[in-house]
Structures are given as C-alpha cells and as structure tokens.
Amino acid sequence: MAASGQENDKNDNNHELDLSLLDELDLDTLTLIDLIDSLLSMEEPGSQLSVNAGYISQITSSGRDLDFRQYGFNLGVGYFHKSGLFANVNGFWYSDFDPNYGLTAVSLGYLGFIGKKVAYLGSYDHSFFTAEENVSLTNSLNGTVIFDFAFFEPYLDYSFYFGRGNTHRISPGITLDLKKRNWLIFESISLRPTFSVIFGSTEIVNTKLQSTDDQNFNRFLSFRPRLKEFLESNPTQEQIDVLLRVYPRLQEFLAQNGENVFGLMNYGFSFPLSVGIGSTSLVFTYTYNIPEELPGELFELSPNDYISLSLYYKFKL
Template sequence: MQKLTLLLSLLLITGLLQAQTRQQAVTDSLARKAREILAEAEAALGSDSTIALIDSLLAAPATDLSKKSQLALRTSYNSNITSAGRPFEVGKYGLSGGATYYHRSGLFADLSGYYSQQYDPDYFLTMTSVGYMYTRHKRWSLIGEYTRYFYNLSGSSTYVAYNNNFTVTAFAEIKKLNFRLDYSFYFGDKQAHRLMPGIFLNIQKRNWHKITRISILPSFYVLAGTEQVTTQVPLAKTILGMIFRQRHGLPLFETQTHTVYGIMNYSLSLPILVTVRNWTFNTSYTYNIPKALPGETLTTTDGGFLSLSITRFISMR
C-alpha cells in the first residue's frame, strides 16, 4: 500500500512538473508577445525618424526656428517588424502615419497611428507624445519626450507590459561627425531601461538641380538594456520534499522576478534624406546584429530591413 501511495505521489508530482513546464511555456510566449508589441513602438521611435526631423528643422537658420513654428505630416513603411534588432515577423510589413507640431519655443506634440499585418485588428496602436527640443546651439541639441501608448488589441495573449515611455536624446556635432546618446525608460506593469549610444556622419549636398538638399547619414548604434524575467522556482530540493509538500497541501513553486542587463543589439544604418522645398523623403536600410541578454535564448539571426517615409513640413506663425 505504501508503495502504491508513493507511486501515485510520484505520478502526481510528474504531472505537476509537466503542468508547470507548460505554464512556463505560456508565460514565455506571453513575454515574447509583449516584446513583439513593444517592437512596433520602438520602431516608431526609431533613430532615422528623429534624425530626419532634427535634420529638417536644423536646415533653417536658428533665428527662423525661434520665430516660426512647424507642422510635420508624415507617413512611413517598414519592410518587417523588429525590436532591439530582433525580427519577429519577417515579411510582415508595418505602416504608420502621424503629425508633429513643433512650437518655436521648442515645445512639441505628436500623434501617431500604426498598422501591422501581424495583429488583429490590423490598426493596433496609437501614440501620443509631448516634449521639448533644444536646437539653438550650433554644436549640440537635446530632446526630452514623454510617450503614451494606446493599444487596440484583443485576446488573452496580448498582454502589454509597457504603456509609457520617457526618452532623453542628446546630439553633438564635430564638423561632419555626429554623436548621439539615447536613454529610454519604459514603464507600466513592468519596467525596462534602454541606453543607445551612436555615431553617424552627416554628408550633405545642397541646391542640386531642383533638390534643396541631400543628406546621407551612415550610422552605427549599440543598444543596451534591461528586461524583467519571471521564472517558477521549486520550493523543494528533492523528490521526497516535493511529496511532503504535496501531501500537506503546500505550494511546490514560487514565482521569482529578476532583472537582467546587457548588450541587446548592434545596428548599422544608411539613411538617405532628400529634401525638395518643404518635402523630405527618407529611405533607409538597417542591418541588425542581435545579442542575447544573460539567460536569454534568441531564436533570430542577423538581418536587415528597409524603411521609407515621406514628411511634409508646414511653416506656421
């Protein structure tokens, strides 16, 4: 009888372990889904769009920026979905549109919407941003921005860990060489930090035929960051200990959350900006080299994607 009881207990423990494995797989799947959703937001806040906006604004003398406000209307396309350089849905494109109002004082506000084939419904995200842009110094500029994400998603597998973001971006210029440093803090149900230093060249050709300006910006970025990892840890160290806890109705596992930090991605980018009067056309190819955080298993490899955008600038009083 004791042997039968022991056998049944072992079978029960085995079943619980298998159930725990399945639950951990579901948890991992939800975590990946959350990163996929954040992927779109990170792409929306990508390096090239910020550079394009600053480059276009700085094309005018500083005195003009202090006297005139700007309204920027834009639309863009990404050939696949990436986050921290990690392609989630290769061949699934994304579209976005938005408007940015830049006041001559340096304050700005932005409203953007995003469409992607991989979500249901396809229109899945609206973003609102407010911030301040200091661009009056010849050699450096600074941006502070708060962004709120409003998701249009359905289903239990669409858990979103982050719905707020605060980003500070600094630019420094030494002739044609430019340095950039981004710090981003994502928060909501969880918290994450991103630090992205970068360097790029600003090669320009002005007044060529009917083209006001062509800017070529070969860039290199390193992305480091944190992620909160949740795991289920057994409370008993031995089979007998697990049987004891099971017989007395005690929990077999506890949930532990810890934060890991490290390099997440290396990125090479080649944006080409063509400005014709008040229109800016941005074509960019980005090649990503993803890196795993400590304890993380990556299922993706190095790869690149193409992005296109059109921006119309309207001068306002």
C-alpha cells in the same frame, strides 16, 4: 524611433512576431537630427507643422526580429513650436495583428540648444494599444543629447519604459552627415550613415506550455514549430506582449515567471538617404542589425535587415 506575416499555416515559419511597438515611435533620433539641422540653419528658428506617412518592411525591437516577418505602415502629424515645445500623434497599422490597426502613439516634449553645437530634448510618450490587455509597457520617458561637429554627430539616447513593470534602454551612436544642396531637381540630398549600440534591461520570461486536450490548439501548434520553439526559449516580456497580440488565445495555455536582466542587446547600422524639394522630404533607409543575447536569453538570434520609406510635408507657421 518607429511592424506581417503570412496568413497560411504552411508559410508560418516566415511569420514575424515583432517586438518593437514600444521602440518605434515616429520621432526617432534621425528625424530629430533633421529637425535640428533645419532649425540651426535658420537665423531665428520658427514654428512648423508636419504630416508624415511611412512604410517598414520588417518590425524589430532592440534589433530583434525572431525570424518572423511582419510589415507595417504609419501615418502621423507633428507640431514644433519655436519655443522648443513639440507634440506628435502617430497611428500604426501592422500586417498580422488583429485588429490590424494596433497602436496610436502620442509624444509631448521639449527641444533645446546649448550654443550651436549641442541639442537636447526630453519627452513623455504614451502608446494607446487597440488590445491594451496584452501589453505591459505603455509609457516612456525619453532623453536625447546630440552633438553637432560639422560632419560628425555623436548622440546618446535614454528611455525608461513603464506600465505593468519597467525597462531601460541606453543607446549611444554616431552619425555622419553628408549633404549636398541644389543637385539635379532636388533642393537638398543627404546621406546619414549611423552606427549605434543598444544596452537595456528587460524581463526574461521562463515560459511553459501547459498540456491541454484542446485539439484545435494542439493542431494550431503542430503547424507552428518555430512558435513552440520560441515559447520554450525564455523570451523577453516585450516579445510575449506582442506575441499575445498576434495569438491572444495563447494566454490560456502559458505558465510563466520572469527575471530582470541587463546587458548589450544590439549593434545597429542604418543608411538613411533623404531628398527634399520645397517643403517635401522623402527618406529611404536601409537598416542592418546584429542582436546580442542577454543573460538567460536562449532563443537563437541572428542578424536581420529591413528597409523603410517615409514621406514628410512641412508647413512653416
């Protein structure tokens, strides 16, 4: 589960507001499946410490990118105890936030197994944002169930986000596990094509730009027609939160009220290719999203894609 933009006014239409801060913690479903596979392959699961670094070419939230571009990096450390308890700390840097270091995410949870075919986990996550005043949702409770049927791994994720308000995310998915051992210089290589859908509730915000005589602000908007269009298209509260982190001064000129809605949000396809040598793993992922409009969501959504790269090093304890 794991943010860009152009700094010149003339390039601002390519600038990404992204949303995904709350959805993209490092301990995502595919990372969990890798962990579960490695544990199941042991006669007796052991404890491990891992460090990771990652890059993502475009941040999205529930499959939405809003035609704005923003890339990001993350660095983190995770600990898994053989009892099933785990903890993760990750820091996130975003290309167009001010300050660029925008988030520290902490996750505490438990991973358990029912026989050899079912894994389950629960976790509590808290996000420490550099600019907390512009963020509504900073906590989440998460649950995941993963079924292992040889090459076929269906799963179900549920997350409840809360803070100033709350929202839900439900994501069923299917992963195909294709792997080979001892190929060329690699001890392992795997491809995990995954299809998932996201259902969720969120607050659709009716926004209105209040008229102002502030010439600097009016000039600022005149160079950003896409931004103005977005503000007038009933964005979600999560989108407003991230927008205010990029353009905090907008808060002075926005009048807004919201309505909570639930529905289908996204169809997602991802293709993670993982190679391993010893304790080191490199994961390259291509993701393609087809977002769906929620009731009352007026902003025109279009398919988007991005790539991500993650490097992991594990210490067996």
